[in-house]
Amino acid sequence: LIHSIGRQIAAKSQDIDYIFHPRSVAVAGVSNEQENLVGFTLLKPLMDFGVVSKIYPLNPKGGEYEGLKIHHGLTEIPGPVDHVIVGIPASLTPQLMRECVAKGVKAVTLFTSGFSEIQSRDAKRLEDEVLEIARQGGIRILGPNCMGIYCPKTGLTFDTGFSKESGPVGFIAQSGGNSITGIKVANARGIHFSKVISYGNACDLNECDLLEYLAHDPETEIIIAYIEGVKDGRRFSRVLKETVETKPVIIFKGGLGEAGARSTASHTGSLAGSDIIWDGIIRQAGAIRVYSVDEMVDVALAFLHMPAPKGRNIAVIGAGGGASVLAADDCERAGLRVPPLPPEIQSKLTKFTPEVGSFFKNPVDSQWIVHNPEQFADATIKIVSDWEGIDFIILHTALEMFVTQYLDLKQTMLDEIIDGFLESAQKSPKPTAVTFHPMVSERLQQAVNSKQQDFFRAGIPVYPSLWSAANAIAKFVQYHNSSRNGH
Amino acid sequence: LIHSIGRQIAAKSQDIDYIFHPRSVAVAGVSNEQENLVGFTLLKPLMDFGVVSKIYPLNPKGGEYEGLKIHHGLTEIPGPVDHVIVGIPASLTPQLMRECVAKGVKAVTLFTSGFSEIQSRDAKRLEDEVLEIARQGGIRILGPNCMGIYCPKTGLTFDTGFSKESGPVGFIAQSGGNSITGIKVANARGIHFSKVISYGNACDLNECDLLEYLAHDPETEIIIAYIEGVKDGRRFSRVLKETVETKPVIIFKGGLGEAGARSTASHTGSLAGSDIIWDGIIRQAGAIRVYSVDEMVDVALAFLHMPAPKGRNIAVIGAGGGASVLAADDCERAGLRVPPLPPEIQSKLTKFTPEVGSFFKNPVDSQWIVHNPEQFADATIKIVSDWEGIDFIILHTALEMFVTQYLDLKQTMLDEIIDGFLESAQKSPKPTAVTFHPMVSERLQQAVNSKQQDFFRAGIPVYPSLWSAANAIAKFVQYHNSSRNGH
Numbered sequence: 001l002i003h004s005i006g007r008q009i010a011a012k013s014q015d016i017d018y019i020f021h022p023r024s025v026a027v028a029g030v031s032n033e034q035e036n037l038v039g040f041t042l043l044k045p046l047m048d049f050g051v052v053s054k055i056y057p058l059n060p061k062g063g064e065y066e067g068l069k070i071h072h073g074l075t076e077i078p079g080p081v082d083h084v085i086v087g088i089p090a091s092l093t094p095q096l097m098r099e100c101v102a103k104g105v106k107a108v109t110l111f112t113s114g115f116s117e118i119q120s121r122d123a124k125r126l127e128d129e130v131l132e133i134a135r136q137g138g139i140r141i142l143g144p145n146c147m148g149i150y151c152p153k154t155g156l157t158f159d160t161g162f163s164k165e166s167g168p169v170g171f172i173a174q175s176g177g178n179s180i181t182g183i184k185v186a187n188a189r190g191i192h193f194s195k196v197i198s199y200g201n202a203c204d205l206n207e208c209d210l211l212e213y214l215a216h217d218p219e220t221e222i223i224i225a226y227i228e229g230v231k232d233g234r235r236f237s238r239v240l241k242e243t244v245e246t247k248p249v250i251i252f253k254g255g256l257g258e259a260g261a262r263s264t265a266s267h268t269g270s271l272a273g274s275d276i277i278w279d280g281i282i283r284q285a286g287a288i289r290v291y292s293v294d295e296m297v298d299v300a301l302a303f304l305h306m307p308a309p310k311g312r313n314i315a316v317i318g319a320g321g322g323a324s325v326l327a328a329d330d331c332e333r334a335g336l337r338v339p340p341l342p343p344e345i346q347s348k349l350t351k352f353t354p355e356v357g358s359f360f361k362n363p364v365d366s367q368w369i370v371h372n373p374e375q376f377a378d379a380t381i382k383i384v385s386d387w388e389g390i391d392f393i394i395l396h397t398a399l400e401m402f403v404t405q406y407l408d409l410k411q412t413m414l415d416e417i418i419d420g421f422l423e424s425a426q427k428s429p430k431p432t433a434v435t436f437h438p439m440v441s442e443r444l445q446q447a448v449n450s451k452q453q454d455f456f457r458a459g460i461p462v463y464p465s466l467w468s469a470a471n472a473i474a475k476f477v478q479y480h481n482s483s484r485n486g487h
Numbered sequence: 488l489i490h491s492i493g494r495q496i497a498a499k500s501q502d503i504d505y506i507f508h509p510r511s512v513a514v515a516g517v518s519n520e521q522e523n524l525v526g527f528t529l530l531k532p533l534m535d536f537g538v539v540s541k542i543y544p545l546n547p548k549g550g551e552y553e554g555l556k557i558h559h560g561l562t563e564i565p566g567p568v569d570h571v572i573v574g575i576p577a578s579l580t581p582q583l584m585r586e587c588v589a590k591g592v593k594a595v596t597l598f599t600s601g602f603s604e605i606q607s608r609d610a611k612r613l614e615d616e617v618l619e620i621a622r623q624g625g626i627r628i629l630g631p632n633c634m635g636i637y638c639p640k641t642g643l644t645f646d647t648g649f650s651k652e653s654g655p656v657g658f659i660a661q662s663g664g665n666s667i668t669g670i671k672v673a674n675a676r677g678i679h680f681s682k683v684i685s686y687g688n689a690c691d692l693n694e695c696d697l698l699e700y701l702a703h704d705p706e707t708e709i710i711i712a713y714i715e716g717v718k719d720g721r722r723f724s725r726v727l728k729e730t731v732e733t734k735p736v737i738i739f740k741g742g743l744g745e746a747g748a749r750s751t752a753s754h755t756g757s758l759a760g761s762d763i764i765w766d767g768i769i770r771q772a773g774a775i776r777v778y779s780v781d782e783m784v785d786v787a788l789a790f791l792h793m794p795a796p797k798g799r800n801i802a803v804i805g806a807g808g809g810a811s812v813l814a815a816d817d818c819e820r821a822g823l824r825v826p827p828l829p830p831e832i833q834s835k836l837t838k839f840t841p842e843v844g845s846f847f848k849n850p851v852d853s854q855w856i857v858h859n860p861e862q863f864a865d866a867t868i869k870i871v872s873d874w875e876g877i878d879f880i881i882l883h884t885a886l887e888m889f890v891t892q893y894l895d896l897k898q899t900m901l902d903e904i905i906d907g908f909l910e911s912a913q914k915s916p917k918p919t920a921v922t923f924h925p926m927v928s929e930r931l932q933q934a935v936n937s938k939q940q941d942f943f944r945a946g947i948p949v950y951p952s953l954w955s956a957a958n959a960i961a962k963f964v965q966y967h968n969s970s971r972n973g974h
Contacts, residue, residue, distance in 0.1 A: 161891030
């Protein structure tokens with residue numbers, strides 16, 4: 001039975017695969033003014049990515065946009081049009097939808113707002129009318145009130161600044177703005193995407209359809225989701241559960257309290273639902289719940305880079321006594337165990353590390369991390385991680401702690417520390433996360449940012465703070481514990 | 488009675504005021520090698536700050552450090568020496584202390600580690616010996632195992648990169664590293680200090696002495712404290728309570744759990760104590776408890792800039808629908824109220840703000856914040872804050888949301904948004920915090936960083952995230968509520 005359901009879902013999800021592979025895209029609502037919102041928000045990014053070969057701006061007034069002819073209407077376009085991105089006023093969309101049907105368009109992204117989210121009866125009626133035309137004409141709709149699709153491989157995008165590289169993370173986001181911030185935060189942390197879908201009011205394609213699709217998408221290994229509300233809670237529970245059986249799902253639910261719910265209604269016309277019910281649905285499905293865009297990315301990084309853990313025992317190794325105290329606190333507060341190293345491990349460490357200004361009990365505070373990175377990687381990390389009582393390692397150093405004049409004196413020091421961390425983490429036999437906390441000065445930020453991709457390619461997650469590292473690993477462990485217990 | 492206790496404390500705390508005003512400072516353990524740790528960590532910053540006019544490097548071997556003669560010993564120095572900063576090995580400190588007594592030195596900072604924090608009987612005995620010499624010779628000790636004093640006004644510092652400007656925040660820190668990160672994070676957020684004291688093992692001057700001093704220091708309006716452990720819990724409870732009666736105290740306790748306590752013992756020889764007891768002491772005293780360096784700075788910013796609040800009602804005004812949902816969630820999660828705006832206020836707003844893509848219920852999502860900052864400050868902010876149901880405002884915008892090509896198109900846009908926020912916040916009749924969240928791209932970070940001081944001087948706290956703003960304001964409100972109830 002499960003097998004046949006799987007096949008059913010696969011079949012169904014494949015149904016919408018074509019929306020990610022349009023041969024040609026038209027963008028309606030482009031004018032020839034340079035500051036035209038639809039032009040620079042929706043059309044320009046497609047042109048800049050340069051993968052979609054046939055791009056047609058549309059406007060009944062005609063004209064030209066950065067060298068591209070603006071067509072007066074769909075009928076004027078010679079070949080087939082697979083996807084239309086719509087940025088014209090809401091009241092004009094039914095007419096355009098009829099033209100789409102006539103042209104044989106397969107999918108429409110409705111960027112346009114002013115539908116059910118403004119909570120007037122007329123606007124709701126308009127949304128229903130547009131959906132009805134689409135259903136009869138066999139067109140699938142994304143939105144309204146959304147940014148649509150970002151798929152680096154096929155060149156669909158809604159921001160020129162997004163990474164052109166594909167990656168293993170799929171992302172569905174009910175909010176256009178939060179999809180943009182999520183992608184930018186993730187890109188900056190080294191994460192690339194298979195497909196991102198901003199789906200707004202979800203009048204047709206909704207979170208369930210999209211989760212089902214991503215569940216069976218071979219290009220997606222991890223799913224993150226920003227959701228404000230669902231219309232069919234029962235279906236959502238079932239789909240979420242089935243999706244988690246195929247790959248990890250990280251859920252960021254927007255609209256928790258009274259004011260949050262008020263906002264989701266105005267934002268995407270969503271009923272936020274009770275927070276307790278959401279918590280139950282997410283827990284029962286075995287998904288992971290997060291509470292911010294940053295946390296969503298933190299947790300995704302752990303899933304991307306770390307093998308399934310055996311337990312929740314962590315060794316904290318770093319430079320800085322005060323930083324070590326904070327590291328221990330953050331790990332325990334997140335729910336990890338920081339077990340004391342056995343005396344024989346400690347005495348191995350004391351043999352080659354100066355006793356003054358160091359400690360060895362876990363946290364391990366070792367100056368070698370800074371002053372002798374080579375020996376650190378080969379000895380300290382190895383000795384600690386050889387102990388079976390350890391499942392993870394956090395490698396940290398308070399970069400700002402290195403007094404300014406030290407860095408001024410030894411210009412290469414920063415790069416040496418960062419490279420030393422990369423090497424140590426790579427040599428570490430246990431899954432290892434790295435954090436350089438805090439980074440307030442621009443030279444530290446730039447030094448770490450410039451190496452972000454190296455860490456990512458080496459499979460080492462880098463976190464902006466001890467807490468974010470500890471919390472991400474704790475949620476990762478929790479997920480695997482709940483999987484083992486059959487959710 | 489209270490009055491006389493106050494006077495007693497004042498008298499006592501004035502006793503140590505001289506340690507912040509040395510006429511001359513000697514630094515022991517400087518060698519003439521450029522990469523000499525004591526030289527570049529302790530001596531160079533004093534020289535670079537250039538306020539202390541008489542600085543004497545010390546080393547029995549003599550020599551020269553960057554143009555300064557290294558004296559062979561204290562007796563060789565012609566005039567009086569008020570303060571000696573000690574960076575020689577622990578075993579040699581008793582002899583140096585005797586020389587200090589002979590020279591009439593008033594205070595000693597023991598940077599040197601290898602005393603009680605390494606938890607050996609010999610090291611503890613050495614610490615006791617040093618203290619005994621100091622007591623008999625009338626010398627006060629900071630440390631051992633500490634960075635000492637940063638006092639911009641009198642030129643004492645342990646990092647060249649610290650701000651040379653004085654400010655109203657006093658900071659005591661048991662950890663040297665955490666004092667450095669705390670100062671750097673605070674400086675970057677616009678906060679300047681009256682006095683910072685890194686006091687390490689606290690063999691002589693401890694957190695109680697320093698709190699008492701800062702409580703009566705006219706240059707200090709707000710106190711922040713990083714503490715790992717106290718030796719006399721009863722005295723600490725009393726001093727903390729008395730200090731809170733004079734000014735707000737924000738406490739960051741390091742060493743919460745099992746591993747944390749293990750670390751504080753190795754780090755500063757401190758008994759971490761039970762977390763529950765600490766929580767009780769802090770709450771009974773009416774101090775504010777925080778859990779990270781960043782949170783410490785977040786909360787300090789609220790105290791620096793905001794008048795005592797009437798209640799916990801906040802209006803969230805920004806650009807971005809998804810961002811507004813998250814803002815509402817974060818405020819409610821932090822314990823603030825986000826009350827719905829009355830219909831008459833909403834209808835005033837709808838009169839001049841386009842309905843599509845905006846909402847007005849609180850959160851208020853208004854595109855004017857970006858597209859017409861002038862009208863935004865004069866109209867939106869004014870209408871909302873005139874309503875008596877609001878005690879605070881958070882002004883926010885998801886800067887990363889502005890699609891890259893928009894910023895490319897309009898290079899001045901970022902500065903206009905940031906300046907518009909500054910103007911709006913300044914015109915706001917209600918206390919207003921600002922957040923540009925998130926900022927991952929370098930151009931956004933730089934644009935906001937470059938204006939940080941303008942906001943600070945205008946008395947507007949700027950937060951790195953919605954959560955940090957909401958949490959800081961919530962703790963600020965909580966403090967004032969507990970003050971009103973007599974703690």
